[in-house]
Amino acid sequence: MTTWTGRRTAVVAALTAGALLGAAPVTASARTAPAAPIARSTAAAAPTPTVLQPGLPGKVYSDPTGVNNGGFVVGYAYGSGQVRDAAAIRWSPDLTPTTLPPLPGEDYAEARGVNDANLAIGISWPASRDYSRATAVRWAADGTPTALLPLPGDLYSRPTAIGGSGIVVGISGGGAAQRAVAWRPDGTVVALAPLPGDATSETVGVNSAGVAIGRSYTGTGKFHGVVWSPDGTPVPFQTGPTGGSGDWPVGINDAGTVIGVADRPLTTGVVRHGLVRSSGGAILDLGANAEPLAINGSGAVAGRYRPDPSSLRTSAARWSPDGTLTPLALSASSAAKSVAVGINDSGTAIGYAWDGIPARQDQAGKIWAPDGTLTDLDPTGTTNTTLFVNNAGLVVGLSLIRWGGSLYPAHLATVWRS
Numbered sequence: 001m002t003t004w005t006g007r008r009t010a011v012v013a014a015l016t017a018g019a020l021l022g023a024a025p026v027t028a029s030a031r032t033a034p035a036a037p038i039a040r041s042t043a044a045a046a047p048t049p050t051v052l053q054p055g056l057p058g059k060v061y062s063d064p065t066g067v068n069n070g071g072f073v074v075g076y077a078y079g080s081g082q083v084r085d086a087a088a089i090r091w092s093p094d095l096t097p098t099t100l101p102p103l104p105g106e107d108y109a110e111a112r113g114v115n116d117a118n119l120a121i122g123i124s125w126p127a128s129r130d131y132s133r134a135t136a137v138r139w140a141a142d143g144t145p146t147a148l149l150p151l152p153g154d155l156y157s158r159p160t161a162i163g164g165s166g167i168v169v170g171i172s173g174g175g176a177a178q179r180a181v182a183w184r185p186d187g188t189v190v191a192l193a194p195l196p197g198d199a200t201s202e203t204v205g206v207n208s209a210g211v212a213i214g215r216s217y218t219g220t221g222k223f224h225g226v227v228w229s230p231d232g233t234p235v236p237f238q239t240g241p242t243g244g245s246g247d248w249p250v251g252i253n254d255a256g257t258v259i260g261v262a263d264r265p266l267t268t269g270v271v272r273h274g275l276v277r278s279s280g281g282a283i284l285d286l287g288a289n290a291e292p293l294a295i296n297g298s299g300a301v302a303g304r305y306r307p308d309p310s311s312l313r314t315s316a317a318r319w320s321p322d323g324t325l326t327p328l329a330l331s332a333s334s335a336a337k338s339v340a341v342g343i344n345d346s347g348t349a350i351g352y353a354w355d356g357i358p359a360r361q362d363q364a365g366k367i368w369a370p371d372g373t374l375t376d377l378d379p380t381g382t383t384n385t386t387l388f389v390n391n392a393g394l395v396v397g398l399s400l401i402r403w404g405g406s407l408y409p410a411h412l413a414t415v416w417r418s
Contacts, residue, residue, distance in 0.1 A: 106135075171203065
């Protein structure tokens with residue numbers, strides 16, 4: 001399972017000892033021809049759903065934001081979609097909720113991720129301060145919060161990911177410019193510089209060795225993917241030609257393999273390619289109209305692709321470490337769009353399908369076993385969606401329930417266990 005998979009005027013200091021990750025030229029390699037669609041069977045019984053109760057009066061909505069391999073789930077609960085009155089929650093493997101307190105003197109908090117040591121990350125803010133100026137926080141395994149402060153002169157900090165060693169990455173902003181940062185396990189904040197010539201940066205992930213990934217922005221807003229070595233040195237995610245938005249990474253595993261996408265220029269525009277970058281910088285091109293979204297410990301990738309380039313319809317897919325594409329099929333009669341958003345180390349992939357627009361209230365959660373067997377989380381309707389899966393096969397997502405004729409459903413953090 002990849003930890004979901006920070007953001008920035010201090011001199012860059014070493015996080016841990018480590019060598020610079022060199023960027024190798026793009027290797028133009030055709031994507032391996034897709035294997036035949038794997039099993040379309042829906043014979044597998046749907047796992048049992050359990051709504052995660054916040055255990056707090058008045059907090060009727062909840063969102064999960066991460067799960068670790070020990071079965072701890074984090075997220076937040078709140079009373080209204082219009083008021084920022086959130087409480088950070090960590091649910092234990094027996095689903096008992098524990099409120100993670102905001103920083104001393106503050107009122108609200110949201111948990112945003114958790115690692116296998118049960119260290120959680122999130123944000124905290126007082127009622128007197130706008131939510132957009134929240135402070136990043138890391139909770140110890142016993143729930144004690146520690147502020148992850150922004151860089152000197154900045155007004156807010158936000159975490160985006162935590163690695164297995166306790167290194168947190170995120171952003172620091174509100175001053176001259178938004179900057180990518182990392183916080184050491186002792187809480188020291190370190191600036192992660194943008195690529196040479198760029199002005200700002202942000203992070204999206206980090207692994208246990210302290211290798212961080214994110215985006216580096218020019219003064220005009222164009223961006224490119226960046227990989228920061230453990231000593232904070234930035235190198236390009238890839239060095240191939242780009243058009244449109246450029247290129248950006250979306251995930252990294254503990255082996256240092258990074259997944260992402262790049263907009264490749266065409267005579268008539270651009271086409272998006274899925275990319276896999278090895279720890280040494282070599283690029284494997286998954287081909288046009290491919291979008292990797294998750295990677296497991298062995299380098300297997302889940303995401304989506306367009307079977308017909310002339311159509312906007314997408315299909316969930318899994319790629320082996322060598323780039324072989326295997327479509328993840330829906331039921332034989334389905335014409336819905338689909339996407340895989342997570343994959344664990346055994347190869348179990350999760351995702352959802354939808355008709356029309358992919359709003360949460362129209363999604364139907366799916367599980368694809370390593371052999372391709374499809375399980376519908378609710379075969380009777382589109383009432384749920386998946387977000388995470390751990391190595392034990394625990395699936396975390398949302399149940400969507402309409403109350404009292406409301407137009408939009410309430411969303412409730414839910415786990416599914418076989």
